[in-house]
Amino acid sequence: MSFPLGPFPTSERLRFRLPSANDAGFYLNLMNEPDYIRFISDAGIRTAEQAMQYIKGKSLARFAAHGVGLWLVELKETGEPIGVCGLVVRKELKYPDLGFALLEAFRGQGFGREAGQAVLDFTRKDLKLRALCAITHPENTRSANLLRKIGFEADGQRHLSEIGETSDYFVWKLRYVESGLA
Incomplete structure (x- = not known):
């Protein structure tokens, strides 16, 4: 497998990086939080070994196949992992x-x-993409509100066989102002 070496998204307080086997404990904690299981998935990850296999077989495999995936997000100040975010x-x-x-x-x-x-x-500047979507569990109002705050618009629901559920569906499209600037 080969992985993108960068660039990755960045922000004022956060750093994005590829996950590694060393992050198994973090993934184990994240993927067993009640809201993660309720709103995202119960992947059955119950040990650090299973988390390590998930990182290699799912998370890093997405980067190898598509050049993007869910980056590990950590605090710039301390390097502490706080979540995942990506495409x-x-x-x-x-x-x-x-x-x-x-x-x-x-x-x-x-x-x-x-x-x-x-x-x-990052999507707009580095990847030159003009549209993204997002899906949320229909009861996950907190994530739906966050998506609206960053410019996504609700666009009905979609049933995805990959996850076996119907999700609320949101779309973000790059819009140009009259002056032609993004």
């Missing part, structure tokens, strides 16, 4: 899917919005 390419969706998840201790502090905006900026 997921799904066969059933027209555009790459903006995905994000933060540890509960870091929610409500603007990190989700900052991470999402950093990925949008």
Whole structure:
């Protein structure tokens, strides 16, 4: 497998990087938080070894296949991992899917919005993409509100066989102001 060496999104308080096997403990914690299981998925990750296999077989595999995936997001100041954010390419969706998840201790502090905006900026400037989508569990109003704050618009629902559920569907499209600037 080969992985992109950069550039990666960045923001004032956050650094994005590829996950590694050393992040297994963080993934184990994140993927077993109640909101993660409720709103994203219960991947059955219950040990550090399973988390390491997930990183290699799923997370890094997405980067190898598509050049993008869910970057590990850490605080610039301390290097502490706080979540994941990035783009997921799904066969059933027209555009790459903006995905994000933060540890509960870091929610409500603007990190989700900052991470999402950093990925949008990276998408526009570095990847030259003009549209993205996002999906959320229909009861996940917090994530839906965050998506609206960074410029996504609700566009109904989609049933994805990949996840086996119907999700609320959002679209972000690059809009130009009259002066021609993005």
